[in-house]
Amino acid sequence: MALFNLTINGKSQQVDVDPNTPMLWVLRDHLDLVGTKFGCGIAQCGACTIHLDGNAVRSCQLPVSAAEGAKITTIEGLSEEGDHPVQKAWLEHDVPQCGYCQAGQIMSAAALLAQNPNPSDTDIDNAMNGNICRCGTYTRIKAAIHTASKNL
Amino acid sequence: MKNFIPFLKNKNPEDQSKIFVPSRRDFLKISSLATGGFLLGVNFQCAGPKGEPITFAPNVYISLSSDNEVILVAHRSEMGTGIRTSLPMIMADELGADWKKVKIIQAEGDEDKYGNQNTDGSFSVRMFYEPMRKAGATARQMLINAAANKWGVDPSECTTENSQVLLNGSSKKVDFGGLVEALQTMELPDPATIKLKELSEYKFIGTDVPIYDAKAIVSGQATFGADVDLPNMQIAVIARSPVVGAKILSYDDAAALAIPGVSQVIKIEGAGIPPGLDKPLEGLAVLASNTWAAKKGREALVIEWDLGPNQSYSSAAQLQEMAKSTLKNGKVSRERGNFNSAKSSATKVLDRTYLAPYYAHATMEPPAVIADYRGDGSVEIWAPTQHPQWARGAVAGALGLELPKVKVNVTLLGGGFGRKSKPDFVVEAALLSKAAKAPVRVQWTREDDIHHDFYHSHSAQRIVATLDSSKKLTGWNHHTVFPAIGATGNAAELHPSSGELELGCRDFPYDVPNIRIETHESAAHTRIGWLRSVSNIHHAFAIHTMMDEIAEARGLDPVENALDLFGEDKNLTFEGELEGDFGNYGEKLEDFPWNTGRMKKVIQDVAAKSNWKAHKDAGKAVGFAAHKSFLTYVACVVIVEKDANGQLSIPEVHYSVDCGVGVNTDRIKSQFEGGAQFATSLAMTSAITFENGQVVQNNFDSYQIIRMPQSPKKIHVHILPSTEKPTGVGEPPVPPYIPALANAVYKLTGKRIYELPFKV
Numbered sequence: 018m019a020l021f022n023l024t025i026n027g028k029s030q031q032v033d034v035d036p037n038t039p040m041l042w043v044l045r046d047h048l049d050l051v052g053t054k055f056g057c058g059i060a061q062c063g064a065c066t067i068h069l070d071g072n073a074v075r076s077c078q079l080p081v082s083a084a085e086g087a088k089i090t091t092i093e094g095l096s097e098e099g100d101h102p103v104q105k106a107w108l109e110h111d112v113p114q115c116g117y118c119q120a121g122q123i124m125s126a127a128a129l130l131a132q133n134p135n136p137s138d139t140d141i142d143n144a145m146n147g148n149i150c151r152c153g154t155y156t157r158i159k160a161a162i163h164t165a166s167k168n169l
Numbered sequence: 170m171k172n173f174i175p176f177l178k179n180k181n182p183e184d185q186s187k188i189f190v191p192s193r194r195d196f197l198k199i200s201s202l203a204t205g206g207f208l209l210g211v212n213f214q215c216a217g218p219k220g221e222p223i224t225f226a227p228n229v230y231i232s233l234s235s236d237n238e239v240i241l242v243a244h245r246s247e248m249g250t251g252i253r254t255s256l257p258m259i260m261a262d263e264l265g266a267d268w269k270k271v272k273i274i275q276a277e278g279d280e281d282k283y284g285n286q287n288t289d290g291s292f293s294v295r296m297f298y299e300p301m302r303k304a305g306a307t308a309r310q311m312l313i314n315a316a317a318n319k320w321g322v323d324p325s326e327c328t329t330e331n332s333q334v335l336l337n338g339s340s341k342k343v344d345f346g347g348l349v350e351a352l353q354t355m356e357l358p359d360p361a362t363i364k365l366k367e368l369s370e371y372k373f374i375g376t377d378v379p380i381y382d383a384k385a386i387v388s389g390q391a392t393f394g395a396d397v398d399l400p401n402m403q404i405a406v407i408a409r410s411p412v413v414g415a416k417i418l419s420y421d422d423a424a425a426l427a428i429p430g431v432s433q434v435i436k437i438e439g440a441g442i443p444p445g446l447d448k449p450l451e452g453l454a455v456l457a458s459n460t461w462a463a464k465k466g467r468e469a470l471v472i473e474w475d476l477g478p479n480q481s482y483s484s485a486a487q488l489q490e491m492a493k494s495t496l497k498n499g500k501v502s503r504e505r506g507n508f509n510s511a512k513s514s515a516t517k518v519l520d521r522t523y524l525a526p527y528y529a530h531a532t533m534e535p536p537a538v539i540a541d542y543r544g545d546g547s548v549e550i551w552a553p554t555q556h557p558q559w560a561r562g563a564v565a566g567a568l569g570l571e572l573p574k575v576k577v578n579v580t581l582l583g584g585g586f587g588r589k590s591k592p593d594f595v596v597e598a599a600l601l602s603k604a605a606k607a608p609v610r611v612q613w614t615r616e617d618d619i620h621h622d623f624y625h626s627h628s629a630q631r632i633v634a635t636l637d638s639s640k641k642l643t644g645w646n647h648h649t650v651f652p653a654i655g656a657t658g659n660a661a662e663l664h665p666s667s668g669e670l671e672l673g674c675r676d677f678p679y680d681v682p683n684i685r686i687e688t689h690e691s692a693a694h695t696r697i698g699w700l701r702s703v704s705n706i707h708h709a710f711a712i713h714t715m716m717d718e719i720a721e722a723r724g725l726d727p728v729e730n731a732l733d734l735f736g737e738d739k740n741l742t743f744e745g746e747l748e749g750d751f752g753n754y755g756e757k758l759e760d761f762p763w764n765t766g767r768m769k770k771v772i773q774d775v776a777a778k779s780n781w782k783a784h785k786d787a788g789k790a791v792g793f794a795a796h797k798s799f800l801t802y803v804a805c806v807v808i809v810e811k812d813a814n815g816q817l818s819i820p821e822v823h824y825s826v827d828c829g830v831g832v833n834t835d836r837i838k839s840q841f842e843g844g845a846q847f848a849t850s851l852a853m854t855s856a857i858t859f860e861n862g863q864v865v866q867n868n869f870d871s872y873q874i875i876r877m878p879q880s881p882k883k884i885h886v887h888i889l890p891s892t893e894k895p896t897g898v899g900e901p902p903v904p905p906y907i908p909a910l911a912n913a914v915y916k917l918t919g920k921r922i923y924e925l926p927f928k929v
Contacts, residue, residue: 038461046459051396052389056533057615061869064533092389099388107387111379111835114843115249116386117393117533117583142878151533151584152249153846155880
């Protein structure tokens with residue numbers, strides 16, 4: 018066990034955990050930030066996607082020891098009122114079905130748009146390839162990313 | 170056990186006739202709620218087949234608060250279909266509620282109070298459309314009566330709109346909330362006087378209504394199974410029997426207990442063989458203060474297993490045996506005419522074998538559940554369950570408790586697809602909480618989910634089709650072999666049940682003079698369950714790829730072939746041809762007929778909307794299939810091409826659907842969009858295999874789900890306008906898609922598809 022100082026959603030947090038603990042479980046079990054979801058544990062599905070210094074990363078494969086000093090953003094901190102352009106576009110297209118993967122999808126999409134405000138279909142395919150949706154909302158996700166891109 | 174399996178419902182005659190009528194007795198319970206509101210409890214009776222009313226005690230609650238909030242209870246589980254929105258929306262529409270002022274709360278699992286909550290079999294809307302309307306209409310009538318009293322006018326002069334009662338032809342209006350006090354002393358209306366709105370009067374039904382939880386979901390605030398937290402809760406990760414039927418001989422947990430955070434190791438007794446649909450597998454649970462420690466603890470366990478009789482099981486070997494068995498005569502399930510004489514006089518015989526693998530559900534949310542067993546002998550559960558009543562009963566049984574001692578709260582489900590009907594994981598948590606004397610969350614890992622599912626059965630089928638000299642289809646002989654769902658509870662069940670056969674096999678609808686449907690024996694070596702559209706998946710694949718070959722042999726366009734083979738518009742009865750009765754998904758044929766005219770209409774519609782005949786552009790190929798399941802008529806056209814890298818791409822899909830009255834049209838569309846994606850995985854990427862009795866695949870790296878780049882790009886859903894009774898749409902998108910895709914791929918490559926999953 019060791020102490021780690023983390024900056025999450027603009028707030029300083031301290032946790033005392035095993036240094037190998039993935040950020041996913043630090044968020045969920047120790048900081049009560051349960052919007053980030055567990056899907057596979059091996060960075061294959063993207064349900065646990067968060068931002069590390071603005072980049073989309075799979076928190077299930079990010080040990081807490083590697084997250085110190087970085088700016089971490091989770092779905093809870095993406096916007097104040099759930100009104101990030103990506104979140105608004107998600108509502109406009111009524112994207113979610115079961116909703117479980119959507120936090121990860123939104124975090125991947127927001128990171129893509131931050132780096133590429135006007136992505137092509139292929140750019141979107143590439144950026145979203147790591148996020149599985151078992152309900153199959155892919156067509157609406159893509160449409161919503163295009164909508165969000167116009168409203169950035 | 171069987172009454173929990175919607176697809177075997179036809180074996181329970183008392184379950185067959187679901188005619189819900191509001192009962193005057195117990196019709197209304199008026200009480201002051203904690204919300205300070207007015208509670209309107211509506212009981213529905215289920216009239217049994219002998220006309221003997223059985224009180225089903227399902228209740229849908231409408232509660233109106235004096236601050237003008239309309240609180241509606243959703244009693245079916247939300248796993249992505251939108252049902253938590255769509256059923257309350259029906260009530261709200263009848264009521265004349267302002268949708269923005271509606272609050273939805275989720276019912277706990279309580280059969281006496283709410284009736285059937287088994288969210289499965291695509292029957293939520295089919296079963297509850299009428300009761301929801303009656304519930305809403307009754308509340309509306311009471312509000313109108315209250316307002317009419319207040320104004321001294323006749324109730325017929327009043328209407329409701331936007332959570333207000335209006336006096337026609339005047340500016341007089343009153344908020345629902347303003348009538349709550351008056352309602353406390355209101356007479357109950359006679360159910361016979363309750364008038365439902367006409368279809369044309371609805372504001373929400375037949376439109377696109379966004380899901381109630383959308384905002385919570387996109388902001389990370391929605392509560393799924395694993396999101397519930399209790400003080401002093403322990404997290405359990407379980408090492409389960411690697412082979413179904415395996416038993417723990419001995420174990421060493423010293424290393425696990427040495428891991429910081431790990432508190433205890435608890436053994437769970439498994440059911441053995443048969444494994445059962447509602448029992449945990451044998452396992453060793455590691456409890457810890459956090460998930461990571463529990464996971465590490467499990468890795469540190471040393472367990473010696475007696476692997477039992479399934480340890481040499483190979484799914485590949487069984488599949489070959491199953492295919493071979495179709496060459497012999499089987500058990501006849503349906504017989505029309507004389508297939509053998511059709512075959513002996515045939516000028517052309519098509520004889521094909523079709524193989525399909527086991528599939529895992531792989532819901533994005535692996536099973537996760539919280540149980541809190543308390544000192545007073547009660548237990549409270551929070552579970553992403555499709556079937557809270559079954560979970561409640563299974564927990565009560567496993568812990569030896571009376572039903573009222575078990576409370577099951579239903580969270581949102583991160584996907585269900587049939588997996589979360591089974592309460593095995595809920596029972597695990599309850600047993601552990603009791604043993605640990607602490608609240609426990611059982612967290613399944615993805616590997617657990619892939620290794621220990623209730624799988625969609627693998628299958629071998631052989632279809633022999635005969636044509637005469639005039640290219641008429643004269644004979645159809647379909648052999649189907651797959652380990653049955655029933656075998657999970659009773660190992661002696663070696664043939665699929667009639668219920669499973671009526672998922673797209675012995676309900677073969679085409680007008681062919683000689684038909685024989687046969688089954689052959691196959692034993693279950695794992696836990697078999699049901700997956701979105703169940704045996705329709707493999708049956709539709711075989712039947713409709715064969716229909717494409719038949720069309721080719723007849724020199725007909727596949728759409729013309731299908732229309733021709735349906736013949737005149739008529740209602741099918743299958744009378745005198747079946748071993749046993751026709752189940753019709755648990756509904757009477759007079760209530761939900763099998764009408765070939767409706768099927769032909771969706772076929773014609775999809776051909777027109779997809780521009781079927783015009784798809785002759787170079788590089789593109791188009792495939793078609795039509796399949797009715799869960800009483801919903803669906804026709805599907807899939808367009809494929811090879812992209813610049815020579816990879817198969819699916820630029821466009823068209824569905825035409827007749828599901829009766831379309832309740833929430835956006836959620837119908839989304840189910841079809843998702844169904845196409847789901848079925849693409851089944852067709853092309855996913856398969857579970859067993860070696861040495863163990864599942865070979867581990868996670869999403871080896872059990873693959875399609876990702877955005879491979880997914881269909883545009884999915885057009887054409888909903889046929891209808892005034893018929895509504896039917897479900899959760900499962901019907903899946904079956905026709907796979908053969909339509911396979912037929913398109915054949916057009917593109919010249920290679921027929923006989924085995925799933927296929928590569929191009």
